Amino acid sequence: MKSKSRPWLPIAIAIAAIGSGGVWWWQARHSQSHDESIQAAGGIYEMDPAVIKAVIWRESRFKEDARGAAGELGLMQIRDAAANEWAKAEKIRNFHHGHLINAKSNVLAGTWYLKKWLKRAPHPDNPLPFALAAYNAGPGKAREWAKDTNSSTQFIERIDYPATKDYVLSVQEKAAEYRASTAHPAKD
Template identity: 25%
Template sequence: MRMLKKRWVLPLFVLVLGALFFSNGWMSWVYPIGYKEEIRKQSDSYAIDPFLIASIIRVETNFKPSKESKVGALGIMQLMPDTATWAIEQGKLPEATVERIKHEPDTNIRIGTWYLRNLSDQFGDNTLAVVAAYNAGPGNVKKWLEEGTWDGKLESVRNIPIGETRHYVQRVVYYYNQYTKVYETF
């Protein structure tokens, strides 16, 4: 009787692993998305793809709040204080403060998404240029595009002159592709 029970353990284990492997559900453990409700809310408010917001957050902080980078970028979306202050003023978002941006993921996501909308308006919805500008600043990206250093396409991302930005764009695109494969909807 004991031998019969042992014979079923391995096939059952293989069956369970197979079911997990062939469903996309297990991939959400590898590529989790935090703060889904807040991302969805701000995505709807500012008409920005929620997977793009999630991908930027993943690359910036891996969904860990209250981060401050070596250069002073704040919170879950790593906003520079000057950029955040400007976005608060331009977006007429007086309830947001730099201190709240650092410690409150919902406030940070709101300001970061507003900024992505602003960049998207500047770059005619060229998502790759928006991502590059989020990292290197819109002035740099406009210069690269105007001078022909980079054409704003993924095929030529190697032409981005700042290595950190080149790598940043590639990583955001990678996570965006993973998220859109793993999650049918947001």
Template identity: 30%
Template sequence: MNSESVRPYVTEAAQKYNVDPALIEAVIKQESAYNAGARSHVGAQGLMQLMPETAKELGVENSFDPRQNVMGGAKYLSQLMKMFDGNLTKVIAGYNAGPGAVSHYGGVPPYAETQDYVAKVLKNYEDFKS
């Protein structure tokens, strides 16, 4: 898949969950590089790399289905936006490290992986915005 092929799902999810489509695309690019069949070493699945339990909570039955995955990931981003009052850095960190870690540290946790992830997603976001 590529940006163009996922755009209909991104647009639908962005409208349904009131999330900037550029943010959804930025996360997809970083999480899976548009690989709908992606599976991480910790078990995250699909375009937006949803963990199985999180996917279930979000109503996603098949994380490898591009539409379901994007809808679930956007719903999760929407929940994080509410939780962190729209603070994009905290939202992105929460998507990667979990909202509990962000709340515990009051911002981006001191994990190298999460700090790198936040920087890359923010750069992707700026690229998609322009």
């Protein structure tokens, strides 16, 4: 059997490699564009900046003007109710949901909301899964999954929404990646 010549194959492989490298570079560069806001929100609300950044990565892929199907807005995909809670707690006057397109406001509101659920988590061994599940699926579902569990591991096992379980696990994994990358920053 005679093999067919494919002179275009090396060119296609080279284009794919260059393209994927360009995508990687763009994502890495874009993910750093909000680090100042992330660090500030982390300091104000005593939250790990790596977790905040991982939530932003999962929610919007760092797109400031991202809009969700249920009315979520901005980097952290904040909904009206959460935004209004934040604005009331922080005594922000004349707030409306459209302000969440502003990256700094969005990161502050989202971090405040995530911290709220972190403080209310029933599992002191690792409160983050509960907070992430509440952020993603709502506090009612998170409380339901937390009922009669003794650890965050049991809690994660009880999450019966595959998308929420994936959300919790992927945000934690990405946060660990961000922590590792800031512990050993790249040298120029």
